Amino acid sequence: MNRRQFLGTTLLAAAAAPAQTTPPNILFISVDDMNDWVGCLRGYPGVSTPNIDRLAKRGALFADAHCAAPVCNPSRTALFTGLRPSTSGIYNNDQYWRPALPDTDTIPAYFKKHGYHVAGAGKVLHHVAGFNPPDQWDEFQLQVFDDPWYRRADWYPWNTRIPAPKNHPYNGIKNFVGEFEWGVLEQPEDQYGDQKAVAFARDFLQRKHTKPFFLAAGMWHPHIPMYSPQKYWDLYNGDKTRLPEVRADDLDDVPAVGKEFAAVRREELERIIHEDKLKEFVHAYLAAISFADALVGEVLDALEGSAYANNTLIVFWSDNGWHLGEKQHVHKSTLWQRSTHVPLIIAGPGVQAAGTTRTQPVSLLDLYPTMVEIAGLPKNPRLDGTSLVPLLRNPQAKRPPTVSTYLPGNHAVVSEKWRYIVYHDGGEELYDRKADPNEFTNLAGNPKFAKVKAEMAKYAPKSSAPMRPEVTAYDFDFKTYSYKLKSPAAK
Numbered sequence: 001m002n003r004r005q006f007l008g009t010t011l012l013a014a015a016a017a018p019a020q021t022t023p024p025n026i027l028f029i030s031v032d033d034m035n036d037w038v039g040c041l042r043g044y045p046g047v048s049t050p051n052i053d054r055l056a057k058r059g060a061l062f063a064d065a066h067c068a069a070p071v072c073n074p075s076r077t078a079l080f081t082g083l084r085p086s087t088s089g090i091y092n093n094d095q096y097w098r099p100a101l102p103d104t105d106t107i108p109a110y111f112k113k114h115g116y117h118v119a120g121a122g123k124v125l126h127h128v129a130g131f132n133p134p135d136q137w138d139e140f141q142l143q144v145f146d147d148p149w150y151r152r153a154d155w156y157p158w159n160t161r162i163p164a165p166k167n168h169p170y171n172g173i174k175n176f177v178g179e180f181e182w183g184v185l186e187q188p189e190d191q192y193g194d195q196k197a198v199a200f201a202r203d204f205l206q207r208k209h210t211k212p213f214f215l216a217a218g219m220w221h222p223h224i225p226m227y228s229p230q231k232y233w234d235l236y237n238g239d240k241t242r243l244p245e246v247r248a249d250d251l252d253d254v255p256a257v258g259k260e261f262a263a264v265r266r267e268e269l270e271r272i273i274h275e276d277k278l279k280e281f282v283h284a285y286l287a288a289i290s291f292a293d294a295l296v297g298e299v300l301d302a303l304e305g306s307a308y309a310n311n312t313l314i315v316f317w318s319d320n321g322w323h324l325g326e327k328q329h330v331h332k333s334t335l336w337q338r339s340t341h342v343p344l345i346i347a348g349p350g351v352q353a354a355g356t357t358r359t360q361p362v363s364l365l366d367l368y369p370t371m372v373e374i375a376g377l378p379k380n381p382r383l384d385g386t387s388l389v390p391l392l393r394n395p396q397a398k399r400p401p402t403v404s405t406y407l408p409g410n411h412a413v414v415s416e417k418w419r420y421i422v423y424h425d426g427g428e429e430l431y432d433r434k435a436d437p438n439e440f441t442n443l444a445g446n447p448k449f450a451k452v453k454a455e456m457a458k459y460a461p462k463s464s465a466p467m468r469p470e471v472t473a474y475d476f477d478f479k480t481y482s483y484k485l486k487s488p489a490a491k
């Protein structure tokens with residue numbers, strides 16, 4: 001490169017890069033099980049999410065973002081380690097990632113290594129003991145639950161278990177699954193568990209920091225139990241609650257493994273329908289989304305009112321979606337749009353064309369390399385994701401399809417037009433996402449689309465790391481945060 005070219009490149013880079021001398025802070029805000037029923041994503045017309053919507057207006061809304069895995073732990077582990085399940089062997093909720101990946105730098109560990117002060121509160125990594133090692137953080141405030149009466153002492157040793165309140169269960173369904181609950185708690189809004197994480201973030205942002213920081217504020221809402229203050233229920237008229245469109249024969253053209261995934265927790269859906277509570281359940285989800293939105297708004301307000309308002313990158317995400325009866329399912333853990341599609345917004349330094357929606361499919365796996373690049377840290381060569389910085393600069397930048405994985409050998413490959421699903425036994429699905437957004441008609445058996453399938457299949461991981469041991473294979477000690485394999489052969 002001659003000097004003139006070099007100067008030209010430098011000037012271009014200077015024009016594209018934010019005008020700043022210190023690396024930006026990062027505010028990493030997450031919600032749990034929030035699907036695309038968000039105003040700016042238009043998943044449920046009439047949903048009230050003014051705070052997420054205002055963030056989308058001042059940043060880049062990724063309208064086609066997908067999780068790496070459609071359930072909490074593998075999604076969050078993939079996001080935080082930058083490794084997809086087929087690389088890490090962490091495919092489900094009941095697998096500790098730490099002993100399986102001892103040499104992996106998670107996002108906070110990597111940022112800490114490179115001079116950042118890293119802090120967090122609430123549900124950031126998976127919420128059960130053993131999934132959030134304290135050495136990942138400079139400071140961390142553990143999650144406060146809304147239902148301390150339900151939390152097992154071995155899984156949540158920091159939680160003080162209390163007897164269930166006398167009005168419990170609030171949804172009136174007796175002898176139901178403990179966490180499958182919703183209602184209004186008899187306490188003021190500021191006493192809900194997520195408010196403790198908000199308060200931590202607010203206090204943190206009021207402090208003086210001498211290093212750039214990475215601050216994770218993790219909200220539990222709208223995850224079950226969907227407890228929200230009355231005012232969020234009152235945003236919706238229960239009588240007018242619309243149920244998602246469900247077709248009785250929708251699973252007929254789904255292969256066996258897809259049917260198995262859809263059948264997980266079917267009994268909860270059947271019970272809710274039997275109790276004539278499906279509308280109320282949908283209403284509870286809407287209220288919990290609006291409450292989550294208000295919590296996000298409080299964190300955004302705290303940043304705006306702080307000394308860090310202008311030099312902080314904001315990243316907002318949900319770990320997976322949520323079914324509300326679609327495909328006879330009322331959970332996540334499927335490879336369809338309802339489970340993999342998540343809200344994702346990035347705002348602040350480095351984001352060009354704010355307010356312009358990015359429609360390319362992207363993955364939560366892409367966040368790690370994106371934040372490393374924006375912070376100007378050395379590239380971590382081990383990551384599976386691809387930086388979103390080109391899309392932050394140019395909303396039209398090209399992207400390859402993205403991949404979501406659930407359990408070994410099952411993948412959904414998503415392009416702007418197609419969703420191709422392949423299961424470990426060779427079962428396939430293909431949906432035209434533009435013509436059939438509800439994914440009612442599986443086109444995989446139509447020879448006309450053989451070429452499309454072959455093209456999409458190229459992006460599915462070719463091998464799957466073996467499933468790592470389940471939590472029951474270990475003796476885990478919360479005090480020392482150490483794991484001991486009960487039988488060393490289990491590794």
Ligand SMILES: [Ca+2]
Nearest residue numbers: 032033072319
């Ligand atoms: Ca989740």
